[in-house]
Amino acid sequence: xALKIIASQCTSCSACEPECPNVAITEKNGTFVIDPKxxxxxxxxxxxxxxxxxxxxxxxxxxxxxxxxxxxxA
Amino acid sequence: xxxxxQHEGITAGNVANVxxxxxxxxxxxxxxxxxxxxxxxxxxxxxxxxxxxxxWEKVKNHPCYSEEAHHHYARMHVAVAPACNIQCNYCxxxxxxxxxxxxxxVSEKLTPEQASKKVLAVASxxxxxxxxxxxxxxxxxxxPEKTFxxxxxxxxxxxxxxxxxxxxxxxxxxxVDTIAGFNVDHVTITINMVDPEIGAKIYPWVFWKHKRYTGxxxxxxxxxxxxxxxxxxxxxxxxCKVNSVMIPGINDKHLVEVNKAVKSRGAFLHNxxxxxxxxxxxxxxxxxxxxxxxxxxxxxxxxxxxxxxxxMRHCRQCRADAxxxxxxxxxxxxxxxxxxxxxxxxxxxTRKAYQAKVEEERVAKVAAKQEELSxxxxxxxxxxxxxxxxxxxSGLINEHFGHAKEFQIYELSTAGAKFVGxxxxxxxxxxxxxxxxxLETIIRAINDCHxxxxxxxxxxxxxDLLKAGIEPIDQxxxxxxxxxxxxxxxxxxxxxxxxxxxxxxxxxxxxxxGALITAx
Ligand code: SF4
Ligand code: SF4
Ligand code: SF4
Numbered sequence: 001x002a003l004k005i006i007a008s009q010c011t012s013c014s015a016c017e018p019e020c021p022n023v024a025i026t027e028k029n030g031t032f033v034i035d036p037k038x039x040x041x042x043x044x045x046x047x048x049x050x051x052x053x054x055x056x057x058x059x060x061x062x063x064x065x066x067x068x069x070x071x072x073x074a
Numbered sequence: 075x076x077x078x079x080q081h082e083g084i085t086a087g088n089v090a091n092v093x094x095x096x097x098x099x100x101x102x103x104x105x106x107x108x109x110x111x112x113x114x115x116x117x118x119x120x121x122x123x124x125x126x127x128x129x130w131e132k133v134k135n136h137p138c139y140s141e142e143a144h145h146h147y148a149r150m151h152v153a154v155a156p157a158c159n160i161q162c163n164y165c166x167x168x169x170x171x172x173x174x175x176x177x178x179x180v181s182e183k184l185t186p187e188q189a190s191k192k193v194l195a196v197a198s199x200x201x202x203x204x205x206x207x208x209x210x211x212x213x214x215x216x217x218p219e220k221t222f223x224x225x226x227x228x229x230x231x232x233x234x235x236x237x238x239x240x241x242x243x244x245x246x247x248x249x250v251d252t253i254a255g256f257n258v259d260h261v262t263i264t265i266n267m268v269d270p271e272i273g274a275k276i277y278p279w280v281f282w283k284h285k286r287y288t289g290x291x292x293x294x295x296x297x298x299x300x301x302x303x304x305x306x307x308x309x310x311x312x313x314c315k316v317n318s319v320m321i322p323g324i325n326d327k328h329l330v331e332v333n334k335a336v337k338s339r340g341a342f343l344h345n346x347x348x349x350x351x352x353x354x355x356x357x358x359x360x361x362x363x364x365x366x367x368x369x370x371x372x373x374x375x376x377x378x379x380x381x382x383x384x385x386m387r388h389c390r391q392c393r394a395d396a397x398x399x400x401x402x403x404x405x406x407x408x409x410x411x412x413x414x415x416x417x418x419x420x421x422x423x424t425r426k427a428y429q430a431k432v433e434e435e436r437v438a439k440v441a442a443k444q445e446e447l448s449x450x451x452x453x454x455x456x457x458x459x460x461x462x463x464x465x466x467x468s469g470l471i472n473e474h475f476g477h478a479k480e481f482q483i484y485e486l487s488t489a490g491a492k493f494v495g496x497x498x499x500x501x502x503x504x505x506x507x508x509x510x511x512x513l514e515t516i517i518r519a520i521n522d523c524h525x526x527x528x529x530x531x532x533x534x535x536x537x538d539l540l541k542a543g544i545e546p547i548d549q550x551x552x553x554x555x556x557x558x559x560x561x562x563x564x565x566x567x568x569x570x571x572x573x574x575x576x577x578x579x580x581x582x583x584x585x586x587x588g589a590l591i592t593a594x
Pocket of ligand 2: 005009010011012013014015016017032051054055056057060061
C-alpha cells in the first residue's frame with residue numbers, strides 16, 4: 001500500500017514533496033523518500049498518485065510491491 | 075528562470091543627469107539602425123529610442139533588457155526553486171530549467187536564507203550588481219514559498235536591488251498579486267507556441283490542480299494560462315519579457331504568430347533563443363535528433379519579428395546561479411561555503427558612487443559612437459556585414475582573442491553598428507591558446523563574419539583567420555566597440571569603392587551545441 005521512489009533516478013527536484021496529501025515524502029541524504037506507513041497511494045484524495053503525476057522522471061515514483069495494494073489497478 | 079527588478083534607491087541617485095543625456099542620445103534613434111525601416115531595435119540597443127520614459131527607467135540598468143546596459147551592469151541568479159510543474163521536450167530535469175539556462179547545467183541549490191546572504195555578499199563585492207533574478211533551477215512559481223521568501227528577505231536588507239523572476243507561466247495568474255506586492259516589475263515568461271497542436275509537440279504534459287494533462291489538452295491549458303498571466307501582469311504595469319525557444323520544423327514559422335500574440339498583450343521585449351540540443355543532454359529532442367537553428371536562421375527569424383516589437387539578441391541563457399556581467403560567470407567565487415564564512419557589509423553609498431562612475435563611462439561610449447557615426451553620413455552603400463568582437467565589458471574591445479569565451483556580433487551598414495548577438499566559444503578554448511582544433515571551431519562559430527576585433531592576437535591564429543577569410547583586427551585595442559567598428563567599416567567601404575578589394579558575402583555559422591556540464 002505504498003509507492004516508493006527509485007533513489008538512483010530521483011533528481012531531488014522536490015516537486016513531489018508538497019503534493020503528497022499525507023505528508024509522506026521527505027528529503028533524506030540528498031534524495032526524496034516516501035514513508036510507506038503514511039502513503040495511501042492518494043486513495044480518497046486524488047484519482048492518481050500525486051508524486052508520480054508531478055515527477056519529471058518517468059518510472060521513478062512506482063508501486064512498492066513489498067506492500068499490499070490499496071488501489072487495485074483497473 | 076530569470077531576471078527582473080524593482081528599482082528605487084540606487085538608480086534614483088544618478089538617474090537625473092543620465093536621463094537627460096540619454097534623452098538627447100535617444101533622439102539619434104538609439105540603436106544605430108536605419109530610421110527608415112520602422113522600429114529601431116532599441117529594447118536591446120543603446121538608447122531610450124521610442125520606449126516610454128517609465129519603461130526606460132526600469133530597464134536602463136538592467137543587463138538582461140538593455141543591450142547597452144549589459145556591458146556595464148551585472149546580474150545574479152539564485153537557485154532556490156528546484157521543482158517544476160510541466161515537462162518540456164528540450165529539458166532534462168537532472169539539470170537546470172532549459173527555458174532560461176543552457177541545457178546541461180547544474181546549479182547549486184540554496185535555501186531562501188542562504189540565497190539572501192549570497193545576494194548581500196555579491197552586492198558588496200561587485201558594486202555594479204543591480205539585478206537579482208530567480209530563474210530556477212525549475213520553475214520559480216512551482217516553488218512559490220521559496221521564491222517569495224527569498225524576495226522578502228532581500229527587499230528588507232537590500233532595497234536597491236531589482237528583483238526579477240522567470241516562469242513557464244502555468245501558475246502565473248495565481249501569483250500576479252503577490253508579484254505586484256513585492257514590487258517585482260520585470261517578469262519573463264517562456265512562450266513557445268499559442269497553438270496547442272504545436273504545443274503538444276513541445277510539451278508532453280503539464281501538472282495542474284492535482285492532475286497530469288497530456289498532449290493537446292495540456293498544451294491548451296498552458297497557453298491559456300500563459301497569455302492570461304501576461305495580460306494580468308501588463309495590466310498592472312509590470313514589465314514582461316517573453317522568451318521563445320526556436321525549434322526548426324516545429325515552431326520556427328509559428329513564432330511570428332507568437333510574436334504578434336504577446337505583443338498585442340503588452341509584452342515589451344521578445345527574446346528568441348536557439349534550441350540547444352545534443353544527445354548527451356538526455357532530452358527528448360536530444361535523443362530524437364531534433365536540430366537547433368543555424369545562426370542565419372535565427373537571425374532571419376529575429377529580423378522578421380523586429381518590425382513588430384523590441385527584440386533581444388544578447389541573452390546568454392544564463393545558469394540559474396549565474397553571477398556577474400552577462401557572458402561572464404563568477405559564481406565559483408560565491409559558493410555556499412565561502413558565503414557563509416564571509417563577513418558582509420552592505421554599503422549603499424559605495425555602491426551608489428561606483429554606479430555613478432559607470433554612468434559616466436556609458437555616456438562617453440555613446441558619445442564616441444555618435445561622433446564616429448557622423449563620419450558615415452553621406453556614404454551610400456547597400457553593403458551589410460557582420461563582425462565579431464572580443465570584449466570583457468564596458469563596451470570596449472578589451473579581450474585577447476585566445477581568452478575570449480564568446481564573441482559579440484555586430485552588423486555594420488551605413489546606418490551604423492548594431493549589436494545582433496553573441497557566439498559562445500568557451501567550450502573550445504579549454505586546451506589553451508592557439509590550439510589548432512579549438513581555432514577551427516572558433517572559426518566555425520564566427521564564419522559569417524568579415525572581421526574579428528580583438529585586443530591582442532598571436533601570429534598563428536592570425537594567419538589561419540586570414541586564410542578563412544576573416545580579418546583579425548587589433549589596431550583598435552581598448553577602444554570603444556561601436557566607434558571602432560564604424561571607423562573600420564568606413565575604411566572597408568572606401569577600399570571597396572576604390573576597387574582595392576571586392577565585397578563578398580560570408581557563409582553561415584554554427585551555434586555551439588556542446589553541453590556545459592561543468593561550470594562555464
Ligand atoms: S502516492 Fe500519494 S500518498 Fe503516496 S507518497 Fe505519493 S503523493 Fe504521497
Ligand atoms: S518529483 Fe521525482 S525527481 Fe523530484 S524529488 Fe520527487 S521523486 Fe525525486
Ligand atoms: S519549464 Fe520546461 S525547461 Fe523549465 S524546468 Fe520545467 S520542464 Fe524544464
